[in-house]
Amino acid sequence: MVMLLILFRLLSLLPLSALQSLGRAGGRFVFALPGRYRERLIANARQAGFDDPRFFKEAAAQTGAMIMELPRVWFRSQESLNQVIDEQEPIVLQAIETGRPILYLTPHLGSFEMSARHRSKNRPMTVMFRPPRKAFLEPLMQAARNSAGVTAVPANRQGVREFLKTLKRGQAVGMLPDQVPREGEGIWAPFFGREAFTVTLPGKLAKMTNAIVIVAACERLPKGQGWRMHYLRAPDVLPDDARAQASLFNEMMQTLIHRFPTQYLWGYHRYKRPKDAPPPPDHDHLD
Numbered sequence: 001m002v003m004l005l006i007l008f009r010l011l012s013l014l015p016l017s018a019l020q021s022l023g024r025a026g027g028r029f030v031f032a033l034p035g036r037y038r039e040r041l042i043a044n045a046r047q048a049g050f051d052d053p054r055f056f057k058e059a060a061a062q063t064g065a066m067i068m069e070l071p072r073v074w075f076r077s078q079e080s081l082n083q084v085i086d087e088q089e090p091i092v093l094q095a096i097e098t099g100r101p102i103l104y105l106t107p108h109l110g111s112f113e114m115s116a117r118h119r120s121k122n123r124p125m126t127v128m129f130r131p132p133r134k135a136f137l138e139p140l141m142q143a144a145r146n147s148a149g150v151t152a153v154p155a156n157r158q159g160v161r162e163f164l165k166t167l168k169r170g171q172a173v174g175m176l177p178d179q180v181p182r183e184g185e186g187i188w189a190p191f192f193g194r195e196a197f198t199v200t201l202p203g204k205l206a207k208m209t210n211a212i213v214i215v216a217a218c219e220r221l222p223k224g225q226g227w228r229m230h231y232l233r234a235p236d237v238l239p240d241d242a243r244a245q246a247s248l249f250n251e252m253m254q255t256l257i258h259r260f261p262t263q264y265l266w267g268y269h270r271y272k273r274p275k276d277a278p279p280p281p282d283h284d285h286l287d
Contacts, residue, residue: 011071017224020065027064041267048192058262083226101167101211104174108265109217120149128175130155167209188280189246195280203245215252
């Protein structure tokens, strides 16, 4: 753990452009290898209407850049924040002025680690994350994600309770809305024309706390120039039906993804069926 922490801190000293270039090269290398990652990236991108081999390679490169920029984002946060362009900030400021809590939904798009750090500059934010599969990585993730203004909680019942407390205090929370939920915690809803098991927690929390829902993403700019924020605010009156809520949030995510599509995490197993989950309406197409 100590050695890994030292390595990440050393990597953070490199220029952002160098880290991202290394990541892009690594991403292209991994994509060139035969395997499930390559197959899934191509299949998911094609499902969304992207069928150019150059698109697949660039999407893999952007995934590598996302991974390699993490040391800089985590351990040189202020310098990284100084490189964020936020031309759409009035959307957020108007929401803050209402005095209502805010629920940020940040998909696996661009630098989702930067999104929470940037938004915590206005008010403290609590974010939900799923602990890493490798237990030895958890202390590193905790040290990196619990930064000034940001508090990380696990994606379990304890985390949900913390979210409720935070929202009832009128503060902000953030979560990944396109992470496949565990059984019993989601519903099938369309995502790029195919049913995907989608988390229902955002709609429940928003209804319970009168929170404003904002879908946010942080676009990676070329040549290490930094990042640009994007936002979409959900209607103040959300549908009552869980599937309708999930479909709405999926549509909003699709809108943001289309703005810079190669930066979506197409290699993620978005369409998998969790254990004990009911079959999807289009079960004939399930992996």
